[in-house]
Amino acid sequence: xxxxxxxxxxxxxxxxxxxxxxxxxxxxxxxxxxxxxxxxxxxxxxxxxxxxxxxxxxxxxxxxxxxxxxxxxxxxxxxxxxxxxxxxxxxxxxxxxxxxxxxxxxxxxxxxxxxxxxxxxxxxxxxxxxxxxxxxxxxxxxxxxxxxxxxxxxxxxxxxxxxxxxxxxxxxxxxxxxxxxxxxxxxxxxxx
Amino acid sequence: xxxxxxxxxxxxxxxxxxxxxxxxxxxxxxxxxxxxxxxxxxxxxxxxxxxxxxxxxxxxxxxxxxxxxxxxxxxxxxxxxxxxxxxxxxxxxxxxxxxxxxxxxxxxxxxxxxxxxxxxxxxxxxxxxxxxxxxxxxxxxxxxxxxxxxxxxxxxxxxxxxxxxxxxxxxxxxxxxxxxxxxxxxxxxxxxxxxxxxxxxxxxxxxxxxxxxxxxxxxxxxxxxxxxxxxxxxxxxxxxxxxxxxxxxxxxxxxxxxxxxxxxxxxxxxxxxxxxxxxxxxxxxxxxxxxxxxxxxxxxxxxxxxxxxxxxxxxxxxxxxxxxxxxxxxxxxxxxxxxxxxxxxxxxxxxxxxxxxxxxxxxxxxxxxxxxxxxxxxxxxxxxxxxxxxxxxxxxxxxxxxxxxxxxxxxxxxxxxxxxxxxxxxxxx
Ligand SMILES: Cc1cc2nc3c(=O)[nH]c(=O)nc-3n(C[C@H](O)[C@H](O)[C@H](O)COP(=O)(O)OP(=O)(O)OC[C@H]3O[C@@H](n4cnc5c(N)ncnc54)[C@H](O)[C@@H]3O)c2cc1C
Numbered sequence: 001x002x003x004x005x006x007x008x009x010x011x012x013x014x015x016x017x018x019x020x021x022x023x024x025x026x027x028x029x030x031x032x033x034x035x036x037x038x039x040x041x042x043x044x045x046x047x048x049x050x051x052x053x054x055x056x057x058x059x060x061x062x063x064x065x066x067x068x069x070x071x072x073x074x075x076x077x078x079x080x081x082x083x084x085x086x087x088x089x090x091x092x093x094x095x096x097x098x099x100x101x102x103x104x105x106x107x108x109x110x111x112x113x114x115x116x117x118x119x120x121x122x123x124x125x126x127x128x129x130x131x132x133x134x135x136x137x138x139x140x141x142x143x144x145x146x147x148x149x150x151x152x153x154x155x156x157x158x159x160x161x162x163x164x165x166x167x168x169x170x171x172x173x174x175x176x177x178x179x180x181x182x183x184x185x186x187x188x189x190x191x192x
Numbered sequence: 193x194x195x196x197x198x199x200x201x202x203x204x205x206x207x208x209x210x211x212x213x214x215x216x217x218x219x220x221x222x223x224x225x226x227x228x229x230x231x232x233x234x235x236x237x238x239x240x241x242x243x244x245x246x247x248x249x250x251x252x253x254x255x256x257x258x259x260x261x262x263x264x265x266x267x268x269x270x271x272x273x274x275x276x277x278x279x280x281x282x283x284x285x286x287x288x289x290x291x292x293x294x295x296x297x298x299x300x301x302x303x304x305x306x307x308x309x310x311x312x313x314x315x316x317x318x319x320x321x322x323x324x325x326x327x328x329x330x331x332x333x334x335x336x337x338x339x340x341x342x343x344x345x346x347x348x349x350x351x352x353x354x355x356x357x358x359x360x361x362x363x364x365x366x367x368x369x370x371x372x373x374x375x376x377x378x379x380x381x382x383x384x385x386x387x388x389x390x391x392x393x394x395x396x397x398x399x400x401x402x403x404x405x406x407x408x409x410x411x412x413x414x415x416x417x418x419x420x421x422x423x424x425x426x427x428x429x430x431x432x433x434x435x436x437x438x439x440x441x442x443x444x445x446x447x448x449x450x451x452x453x454x455x456x457x458x459x460x461x462x463x464x465x466x467x468x469x470x471x472x473x474x475x476x477x478x479x480x481x482x483x484x485x486x487x488x489x490x491x492x493x494x495x496x497x498x499x500x501x502x503x504x505x506x507x508x509x510x511x512x513x514x515x516x517x518x519x520x521x522x523x524x525x526x527x528x529x530x531x532x533x534x535x536x537x538x539x540x541x542x543x544x545x546x547x548x549x550x551x552x553x554x555x556x557x558x559x560x561x562x563x564x565x566x567x568x569x570x571x572x573x574x575x576x577x578x579x580x581x582x583x584x585x586x587x588x589x590x591x592x593x594x595x596x597x598x599x600x601x602x603x604x605x606x607x608x609x610x611x612x613x614x615x616x617x618x619x620x621x
Contacts, residue, residue, distance in 0.1 A: 023503045023542075026556040026578075033248070033537040034558040034576075037530050037615045046617040047610020076600045076607060077560065077574055084576025084590030089556075153603070 028092035044103030048149040055102035060141035061094035117187025133188040144191035225322030234326035238262030240529040241332030241517030243619040244536035250298040268359040278400025289620035310488035312510040332517040333482025342477045343452035352455040353473040369472045376411040380470030382450040383418040384478040391425035396563035402438040419449035433565035481519035505539040523584030531559045562608035569601035
């Protein structure tokens, strides 16, 4: 008996195999789940030096990834990883993380510094880091409830010139005392 | 009519005598531990792969019942256990997770039992507590040792020459032996041929042991007998790190394959030719997939590791069974905790799709592995993975290792701590 190809394929399971080979291209969840080993489930970080991505703005993530990829923004690891993704893939991940609820961190902060930071933030940083840092203008990153050690490390990179500050942010930051900057970071870390 | 146990056995015995053994397989078969009603995935292993597969399946589809079977009531992480061995961490508490929150937060049903057999035809696993049936099975049992390739290395020898390649009592034993060793002593470490769990792991361990010796027993040294011709992972970085920090302490000897140990004489044998003695001996034996994967016929032609589909991690040997983590052959993805984490999520997503008759999704994965060189310096290797022609490959022109001049090493040591915190939090909450 001569079996028709389709019958043969069904009988031997060849069809099932070829159907399986036709998997959909990686979705936003498939892509971003792989980041969670470092940034935490759904982008909520439990490690004080690792930034949360949950609730971060889409533009800020896109710009960060682009700058990591080109080397414009220094990073210990993100440059090597960002090179593995296309622009469309980054956009998909950025959109997913931006839709996650802001990750509320529990960290030890200084009350006096928070109060001082609160009094300084609106006039110095509020133009771009809007809504108490819960949001950012254009590609400005959200900083509310971000880990203090992470922000301190990033600020150190800005001040040493390793990471390039936006001109208008530099104008505000440069004249400030170390203590005031520290107070501002405590403030942003405290916002829930 | 009701039968008591005695007369039931008599009856069956008589039947078997008369009509052959037809009904006998029923006897001694363990009872169904938890009868299945709806869709169910069973996960074997509560380590780096298993916990994540269980949690993510539940995160993606609450209608699937997930049963995770693990022999222990807790899990101790191998990542960072080398820091404990080097005296940088004082206990294993920060490396130990429990499973109660996986149950409370995600409804994962955790069963503490040993899985002794898998029946792919009946879709059920046999455990020390009874049988459990499944629609799909995810197997993440980690590794076991190929003891036939390391003569003399039996359970008793392990108590004298710890492997510490599964974290827990073995880790504590190796640390204790280092602390008890006299200054001027020699530590010997043996490294197998690839593939084995955690390619850079032995070199991180040598660094951590050297770190301890340098500060506490400066007349001592560590001899590394490596079966491989060279350090294959982060080689340049380890060599520079050793030169800068541990000159005269680490004696690295490539192409020295240890095939035999003598626990009484505290010696190891390099292919029957050369005997090397040590005061403390850390034997890292050749490895293969966890025993249950071997017993279930999931290993491939090499008899050691499990071939899988590069999209779903479904075994190519047994339908309905997925293998992830160290046990599987994942192409370019190395045998690491980060890989196991990433593979678990890829597998989870596709297991959910297959159970619901939906389209599967192509793999996108990451591996990152940090290694400490000193207490304050760490280096890393990173990779992003995709599939090409059915094989898992690294995305071209991505990934790689830390800068050769160690300019990022102090910062990476800080990030590595947060990595551990995040990945263990992923596994336990
Ligand atoms: C010294 C050392 C350092 C390392 N450092 C790093 C690092 O820095 N980064 C990194 O990414 N990776 C690292 N690794 C590798 C990492 O530990 C493994 O790759 C990872 O644990 C693999 O996950 P898994 O799920 O395959 O196995 P495991 O995590 O070992 O989990 C397997 C689980 O299955 C259970 N089990 C097995 N068989 C059965 C059975 N029959 N019944 C019930 N339960 C069973 C076991 O008890 C175990 O809990 C290191 C490894 C070592 C040895």
